Amino acid sequence: MAGVKSDGSDSGLVLLDVFGSPFAQRVSIALAEKGLAYERAEQDLTAKSDLLRRSNPVHGKVPVLLHDGRPVCESLAILQYLDEAFPGTPPLLPPVSDPYARAGARFWGEYADRLHFCGKRLWLSAPGGDGGEAEPGARAEMATVLRALEAELGEGDFFGGAAFGYVDVAAAPFAAWFLTYERHGGPSVAEECPALAAWAARCSRRESVAANVYPPEKVHELVQEYRRWMLGRK
Numbered sequence: 591m592a593g594v595k596s597d598g599s600d601s602g603l604v605l606l607d608v609f610g611s612p613f614a615q616r617v618s619i620a621l622a623e624k625g626l627a628y629e630r631a632e633q634d635l636t637a638k639s640d641l642l643r644r645s646n647p648v649h650g651k652v653p654v655l656l657h658d659g660r661p662v663c664e665s666l667a668i669l670q671y672l673d674e675a676f677p678g679t680p681p682l683l684p685p686v687s688d689p690y691a692r693a694g695a696r697f698w699g700e701y702a703d704r705l706h707f708c709g710k711r712l713w714l715s716a717p718g719g720d721g722g723e724a725e726p727g728a729r730a731e732m733a734t735v736l737r738a739l740e741a742e743l744g745e746g747d748f749f750g751g752a753a754f755g756y757v758d759v760a761a762a763p764f765a766a767w768f769l770t771y772e773r774h775g776g777p778s779v780a781e782e783c784p785a786l787a788a789w790a791a792r793c794s795r796r797e798s799v800a801a802n803v804y805p806p807e808k809v810h811e812l813v814q815e816y817r818r819w820m821l822g823r824k
């Protein structure tokens with residue numbers, strides 16, 4: 591049965607995902623933070639299902655959240671949807687009474703995507719050993735992105751301050767990739783952005799994150815396999 595909540599009611603939520611996808615992990619972390627039960631429908635991206643194609647005809651990507659059969663696409667749009675569709679659950683975004691803070695959170699949530707795009711340039715360009723020679727532009731861009739996030743984090747435990755919120759959910763899946771970025775010639779997060787490294791450790795200890803994100807060593811191992819597969823296709 592789709593998403594039976596602990597009180598026995600049906601949340602009507604089905605998540606089309608792939609376990610290792612950091613974008614899908616944003617949604618599973620958010621659902622865990624909100625205490626919303628859901629059904630997972632694991633997808634094979636090498637042979638996309640009719641359900642995925644029908645649900646996300648524009649991009650054909652995961653995650654897609656089906657709510658009572660209606661698809662919501664794009665991880666960040668799904669996070670925002672969950673706040674609005676389930677108002678009784680712990681919010682991710684700042685309150686509606688603070689539109690400025692909400693706009694800021696949306697900005698930084700989107701900015702976190704740059705970890706993915708820049709990270710991919712690193713792990714595709716450099717072989718995966720310690721100190722691999724990365725494309726210099728990718729390394730410099732990663733340093734800029736990490737420093738910008740570190741500055742935004744400031745002295746807070748989380749991006750939203752004391753509470754784990756929208757930007758944390760958007761960025762936490764990629765924190766598990768910091769080791770991979772580093773091993774593919776990226777900057778050392780611990781040395782260059784210690785507050786961000788401490789935030790990553792804090793996130794990894796959170797139940798919602800630990801249950802839905804692979805540990806950094808496992809991410810690195812999977813990226814090696816994926817990289818070999820991608821390069822082998824060229």
Ligand SMILES: N[C@@H](CCC(=O)N[C@@H](CS)C(=O)NCC(=O)O)C(=O)O
Nearest residue numbers: 611612613635651652653664665666
């Ligand atoms: N901007 C999208 C990105 C989603 C995305 O790139 N998903 C990947 C898996 S990590 C995917 O489904 N790729 C399949 C494809 O590109 O055909 C989001 O935030 O949801």
